[in-house]
Every structure is written in structure tokens, then in C-alpha cells.
Amino acid sequence: MKSVLATGNMTSVIFGKRCLQVVMLALGLALASANVLSETVELSEETQACLDCHDKETKQKKIENGELLSLHVSAKAFTASMHKETDCEDCHSDIDGKTHGKVAIDIKSLRDYALGMQDSCLTCHKKKVTEYGDSVHAAMIKEGSQKAPLCSDCHQPHTVLSTKLAGPIEATPCAKCHEDIFKAYAKDVHGIARVAKGTSAPICADCHQAHNVKAASMGSGVKDSCISCHKDAVKQHEDWLPNTQRHFSAISCPACHAPDAKRRVNLRLYDSATKLQISEKSGVPQFDKRTGAADVNNQGLNERALWSLLKEFNQAGDDSKTVLQGRLEVSSGVEAHQLSVKSKAIKDCDTCHKKGAEPFQSVTLTIAGPDGRPLRHGVQNDVLNSLMSVDSVQGFYVIGSTRIKWLDILLVLVVLGAISVPLAHMTVKRLFKNMREKLEAERVAAQAEAKRQAAANEANAPEDNTK
Ligand code: HEC
Numbered sequence: 001m002k003s004v005l006a007t008g009n010m011t012s013v014i015f016g017k018r019c020l021q022v023v024m025l026a027l028g029l030a031l032a033s034a035n036v037l038s039e040t041v042e043l044s045e046e047t048q049a050c051l052d053c054h055d056k057e058t059k060q061k062k063i064e065n066g067e068l069l070s071l072h073v074s075a076k077a078f079t080a081s082m083h084k085e086t087d088c089e090d091c092h093s094d095i096d097g098k099t100h101g102k103v104a105i106d107i108k109s110l111r112d113y114a115l116g117m118q119d120s121c122l123t124c125h126k127k128k129v130t131e132y133g134d135s136v137h138a139a140m141i142k143e144g145s146q147k148a149p150l151c152s153d154c155h156q157p158h159t160v161l162s163t164k165l166a167g168p169i170e171a172t173p174c175a176k177c178h179e180d181i182f183k184a185y186a187k188d189v190h191g192i193a194r195v196a197k198g199t200s201a202p203i204c205a206d207c208h209q210a211h212n213v214k215a216a217s218m219g220s221g222v223k224d225s226c227i228s229c230h231k232d233a234v235k236q237h238e239d240w241l242p243n244t245q246r247h248f249s250a251i252s253c254p255a256c257h258a259p260d261a262k263r264r265v266n267l268r269l270y271d272s273a274t275k276l277q278i279s280e281k282s283g284v285p286q287f288d289k290r291t292g293a294a295d296v297n298n299q300g301l302n303e304r305a306l307w308s309l310l311k312e313f314n315q316a317g318d319d320s321k322t323v324l325q326g327r328l329e330v331s332s333g334v335e336a337h338q339l340s341v342k343s344k345a346i347k348d349c350d351t352c353h354k355k356g357a358e359p360f361q362s363v364t365l366t367i368a369g370p371d372g373r374p375l376r377h378g379v380q381n382d383v384l385n386s387l388m389s390v391d392s393v394q395g396f397y398v399i400g401s402t403r404i405k406w407l408d409i410l411l412v413l414v415v416l417g418a419i420s421v422p423l424a425h426m427t428v429k430r431l432f433k434n435m436r437e438k439l440e441a442e443r444v445a446a447q448a449e450a451k452r453q454a455a456a457n458e459a460n461a462p463e464d465n466t467k
Pocket residue numbers: 047050051054069070071072073078083086087088089090091092113114117118120152156157158
């Protein structure tokens with residue numbers, strides 16, 4: 001744009017008397033033409049030699065599984081790319097000049113080839129490779145996924161442009177694999193703001209990161225990125241939402257900001273000692289096996305089944321105490337991307353704090369799978385009412401949403417205490433603690449009884465076998 005204008009004005013400036021301007025213009029033009037030149041001649045001889053054969057559109061080769069590998073690398077696109085100063089052989093170091101092109105190389109599938117080539121990025125982009133290596137996508141590839149993205153799925157190495165250019169939102173590499181989520185995002189408050197206002201509104205990578213992508217419902221990564229832009233969020237909610245931090249840690253932001261979404265309670269298996277979600281080891285599928293056995297008819301785990309499952313998990317580790325940690329979230333990935341304007345967000349306390357409240361009608365149990373993504377199993381919703389499970393549901397209890405009257409009363413007192421007199425609060429806390437201790441004692445007694453039963457059964461078992 002600038003250089004076109006400058007050329008148009010050239011004559012008038014040259015015939016004018018502003019020497020300095022002339023000098024500057026000449027300099028500018030010289031620089032501009034140097035730039036143009038640099039874009040055409042900078043390819044090394046070696047690279048040019050490769051392109052002599054490969055810059056031909058018709059070239060392709062049939063590989064083992066029948067797929068076609070295009071051999072075409074456009075010299076024009078390569079010269080315009082961020083890799084224009086990188087030689088072909090910097091990445092294709094395994095090419096043998098003597099036999100290349102004459103002796104066919106076996107390639108199993110396009111995926112296999114791209115996977116093999118991925119290591120070539122390491123030399124120059126170590127940091128990105130490390131970040132990516134830690135991601136849910138890379139973990140999926142380790143677990144054998146054919147669909148999770150490699151570097152080259154998101155960056156075509158021969159044509160890659162600067163990632164700082166703000167393209168149309170459809171151009172984000174995430175869209176082609178997460179199509180449904182992209183469609184939802186494009187219509188939500190951020191997608192619309194992104195198109196209207198540009199990069200100040202987030203796109204996929206701003207909330208999930210581009211390389212170190214983690215499972216979205218795990219940890220607090222996504223929430224932290226919301227708050228990194230909406231710095232006043234906590235303060236703004238404190239104006240009307242008591243105990244905001246507590247709500248923020250027990251409820252995912254979309255559960256209130258995607259007003260039309262269906263909500264559910266997610267009970268996460270959680271290690272109360274390490275304060276981490278329990279995760280399944282690679283190659284040792286316990287979760288599906290155990291939940292399957294505990295819920296043969298697949299109707300959702302009932303109270304007893306859930307309780308004995310917890311016990312099984314607790315027996316596995318010595319120091320660990322596996323508990324359940326509740327979290328309120330939307331029931332699908334698509335719904336998490338239907339965020340709406342603030343006036344539509346859920347503000348009515350009754351949405352959650354009333355008996356039979358909608359979010360408590362659907363319950364799932366999750367563990368972190370071997371690739372970091374959650375594995376789920378359905379739970380019958382009346383489990384939330386059971387005393388037994390309340391004991392293990394740490395830090396998650398909603399007043400009014402369950403039938404346990406005495407807990408409701410206690411919690412109302414806690415709330416009143418928190419709002420009015422700290423002293424009352426203390427008393428209630430002590431009361432609550434006593435109640436918990438009593439519960440714990442009951443639980444231990446029940447466990448002991450169960451153990452005694454189990455021992456008795458075991459003693460009988462050999463006799464049964466010999467019959
Ligand atoms: C920055 C690293 C890099 C550079 C530079 C590079 N390539 Fe590649 N190339 C790759 C990767 C990675 C693949 C496999 C993944 C894919 O298919 O995109 C590949 C694949 C290919 C293929 C197979 C067809 C295809 O597109 O998948 C050909 C042919 C090829 N490169 C030729 C070249 C030529 C010729 C040059 C130099 C002009 C070059 N490459 C420069 C990384 C590079």
C-alpha cells in the first residue's frame with residue numbers, strides 16, 4: 001500500500017525542492033526492491049535443485065495403503081513462507097542424493113510419513129516441541145490415536161505463514177477436527193466479538209493454548225485463561241454471589257454463561273492426600289472394568305456400587321484416600337462454547353439451590369484416562385442424597401438441592417454465620433465438625449463390619465470350591 005502511493009507521488013516530489021524527502025524516498029524504494037529481490041532469489045542452490053523436480057503440479061506417488069502422496073511443492077508458496085530461509089534438507093536430512101527419485105522408498109501411509117517427519121521440527125523449535133509433547137494431543141498419539149494432530153496437521157511446513165497474522169476465524173487449525181465446537185464458538189459471544197473486533201476476543205488457542213493443550217475439564221487451565229483476560233471477574237461476581245471463589249472452583253464458567261445448556265454434576269475421583277485427580281495408568285484399564293462390574297445392567301451406579309467402588313480404589317494405594325469431588329459443568333463440549341452476553345447468564349440462586357434442581361438430575365463419575373481425557377460412567381442421581389456419599393464428596397454440597405435435612409439446616413446456619421456474626425459461624429463450624437466426626441465414625445464402623453463379613457466369606461470360599 002505504502003510503496004504504491006510513494007511511486008504515484010514520485011514525479012511531483014522529484015521535481016519539487018525537498019531534497020531530504022527525495023533521499024528518503026529513494027532509500028525507501030531501494031529497500032522495498034531489495035525486499036522483493038530477497039523473496040525471489042534467496043533459495044539456496046540445493047533447495048532450487050529439489051524444486052526443479054518437485055515444483056510440478058502433476059507429480060504424485062501411490063503408497064502402500066493406496067493413498068496418494070503428492071510430490072508437488074510449490075516454489076512460489078515456499079518462497080512466501082516462513083521457511084523460505086530453511087533448506088529442504090534441513091528437514092529432509094535423510095534423503096540420499098544418489099538413489100533419490102530412482103529407487104522408490106516404501107511409505108505405509110500418509111500419517112506414518114508425517115509422524116516420521118515430525119522429529120525434524122525439534123532442531124529449530126525445541127520449546128514448541130516440548131510444550132506439545134506435554135499435551136493431550138501428544139498423549140493420545142502415544143496411546144495410538146490416528147486422529148490427534150501432529151505439527152504438520154496444524155502447520156503445513158512448505159507453506160506456513162506467520163501465525164501472528166490474524167486470518168478469518170475459519171482458518172484456525174483446530175476447526176477442521178473440532179467442527180461442531182467451532183460452529184458453536186463462531187456463534188457465541190467471543191466468536192462474534194472476534195469477527196467484529198479482531199484479536200482482543202479469544203479463539204481456541206487463547207483459552208486452551210495451541211501446543212500444551214490439556215483436557216478441558218481437568219485442572220484450572222481454562223478458567224485461569226478466562227480470568228487472565230477478565231481480570232475483574234472475581235470482583236464483579238462478588239457484588240452478588242456470596243463466596244465467589246467457592247462457586248468458581250465448584251462450577252465451570254459455562255455452567256452459568258451458557259444459559260441454554262444442560263448441566264450435570266461430575267463426581268471426580270480425587271486423591272485427598274496429593275490433591276490431584278486419580279488417573280488411570282496406561283495399559284491397565286481399571287476404571288471401565290470396575291464400573292462395568294459394579295453396574296452390570298448399565299443403569300448408572302447406585303449408592304452401594306459407588307461406595308464399594310470407592311473402597312476398591314482406596315485399597316489400591318496405601319496412603320491415598322480416594323474421595324469424590326463434585327463439579328458442576330455443562331453436559332457437552334459443544335455447550336461449553338455457547339457463551340452468551342452477561343445479561344443472559346444464570347443469576348437465580350434457585351437454579352441450583354432448590355430441591356430437585358435441574359443440574360442435579362444428571363450425574364457422572366470420572367477419572368483421568370491414560371491420555372489425560374476423562375473417562376466417564378453414569379451415576380444414579382439419587383446417590384447425591386445419600387449420607388454415605390456426602391461423606392466422600394469433599395467440598396461440594398449444595399444447600400436445598402438434596403434431601404438431607406440436617407445438613408441443609410447446618411449449611412443455612414453457616415451462610416447466616418458468614419454473613420452476620422462470625423461467632424455464630426464458629427459455633428456452627430464446630431457443630432458441623434462434630435457431625436462429620438460422627439459420620440466418619442459410622443463409616444469406619446460400617447467398613448469394619450464389611451471387612452468382617454468379607455473375611456467370613458473368604459473362610460467359607462475354599463469349601464465351596466471343593467464341592
Ligand atoms: C520445515 C521443514 C521442512 C522443509 C523446510 C521442507 N519440508 Fe518437505 N516435508 C516436511 C514434513 C514435516 C513433511 C511431511 C508432512 C506433510 O506431509 O506435510 C514433508 C513432506 C514433503 C514431501 C511429501 C509430500 C507432502 O507434501 O507431504 C515432499 C515431496 C517434500 N516434503 C519436499 C520438500 C522440498 C522439495 C522442500 C524444499 C523446497 C521441502 N520439502 C522443505 C518438512 C519440510
